[in-house]
Amino acid sequence: MSLTAPEYGAAFSPALPRRTALNRLQYLRSVGMITLHGATRSSFYALTMHGEWVLSEKPSAGLREEPAKATEDPRVFLCKPLFERKPVGYHMEFLESYQPNASFYLPLNVREHLHEIGKKTGMYAEPAGTYARHICQRLLIDLSWNSSRLEGNTFSLLETEQLLQAGAADDRAQSHEAIMILNHKAAIEFLLESIEIAAFDHRTILNLHALLTADLLQDASAEGALRTVPVGIGRSCYLPTAIPAKIEACFELILAKAQQIQDPFEQAFFAMVQMPYLQPFLNGNKRVSRLIANLPLFQRNLSPLSFVGVSEKDYTEGMLAVYELNDVSLLREVFVQAYERSTQRYTVIRGAIGEPDAFRVKYRQSIAEQVAAVVRARCSRREAVALLRRWAEEGVMEADRKKFVAVTEEVLAGLHEGNFARYRLRPTEFDAWHALWHGK
Template sequence: MTRKPFYGDLDTSIRTLLLAQIRNLWTHTSTAIEGNSLTLGDTAFILEEGLTVAGKPLRDHQEVIGHAKAIEIIYALMAKDQIQDKDLFALHRAVLTDAVVDIFKPAGAWKNEPNFTTYISEDGRQRYREFPAPRSIPILMGQWLRMLNAALQGDLTDSEAVQVYADLHLILVTIHPFFDGNGRVARLIANVPVLQAGFPPIVVPTEARQGYKRMISDYQATIPDLSELKDLNTLPDNAERQHFREMCQSYWEPTQTLLRQAQTMQQHLVAGRVSG
């Protein structure tokens, strides 16, 4: 069920400005979390002027442009009642702008090799974490897509939208279905039910990077034998998962602030027309 989009009551000129602001912020924060060196000002300059920033890596420019294109895909998905794996693959190809042709690192397909991350354990030691095995990904992502599509059928309240976003986000990065780009894809696709419910997207702030990554790792640490995960129904709904939901609520404030500012501009515009 689709409500009027969050920008639906705005005049075209104000809507265009708001969507550009959100695109710039969303793109900057999501790419910066992954190590992109471009500032919010750099990001806005590249996307609005179509020019490069002197002294900054070409890869960083490509990531920003790719993420902005991925946001366009997300807005297009708002009109769909059913999202399929091919939609996720298109999103993955958009964000993975530096991908090369490599059968072991496919862009726009599930991973075909095991992937790992490192973390600091409770005893202060550096350890490896292995994500679910490639053979399990089609089944796990089939379950995940059913969760996503079920959320698209409901008329979500704001609190429900946050929980849906948090759960879809956390579970996707825990499955880690792609060889790379999992975080960027999760921060994009988990927003489709939020947008479809008539709310602005939830955007993880750059300054929250360390705590955000730690929360995800803390949750993954509660899953026994993560590499052998075969059923999402066995994932724990615990204190760590609830903490992530609560933090996602706080992540929502920046885009809500931009929307309130646009609505104030809209009121001034209408008032000017009346007085004129």
């Protein structure tokens, strides 16, 4: 089977724009699905054997219908050269056989252990998201850096801190790697800001993907959209399904099962296994899974999972075992060890930060709303105090009014370019207010 670029674009309904068609063809070449033949004017594209396997969705010579039944340690199996590991397609039974609250990827003793160390935040009875917001600045740096690092990002931790504080300020900050890190920050903030309504649902996952892949995909229409083209997995003989209807059906089934899982750690790990295994998006599948795995932890005020100390090699091996063997044991080891390190880190940070201020927790939403109101109105310091006092007269009990004004003033004094997103402010709104507030 062969097609020219115009024929490929015309095969879609509606037809693809020329640039979009060329971008998709370039991607298919990069993952080994097709090859380019001929001179410029008469060039055409043909499927490779790898591409034929993916599109056929049928077991053929050399393509396993089910994952290998490894009788050896999965690490030993994965050490074999690729040519000794026969290609395997998407095994839907791996998803269908999982029964929420009856099947468990994490044994009971593991779940109990994770609950014990995760609850050391001491905030599990507070409103959803209290603990994650409490350590927000450190969490933004840690999770953005570690998740990006697992994608091969070469920014150091210090460079990541500087980037998140200063934004895109120099040439390197405009790079693909910098954008990936900044996208993580935006995606984490999205989860924290929408903590009361975020869920394992279509809208949350698609928007999370759009934030994580913004300005990173050649085809912008693929941001926040299920894929309609084949993809390949580097260093693996696993061939994800390429049928759009099947991708959509399995994606919906993953969400439906995830929503039913009651244990937050099982829910988190289920997402880390099944989302990348399906590969529902053109790119960014593992990034989505790592961030959405934190949602049930955020919502229950458990210590977050920031993948501190996880090596790229161990994580990759864990995912390859899922892809080729449907074996979750290696990834489970990574998950548990990563969570143990994360809880140790944030227990220390919380001790340094101290207990949350009960007054700030009580008026958290009101403080945030008034901070945003002051900034959007571009109030001077004097105008801000007058506005806060007027609002407190109407919206705060008499005994708390003075403290409410004082605390909100403290928040305004500490507002900077590294934290204004917590108050749902746009960069232009913050910049205009900041210049006036500081007399620039």
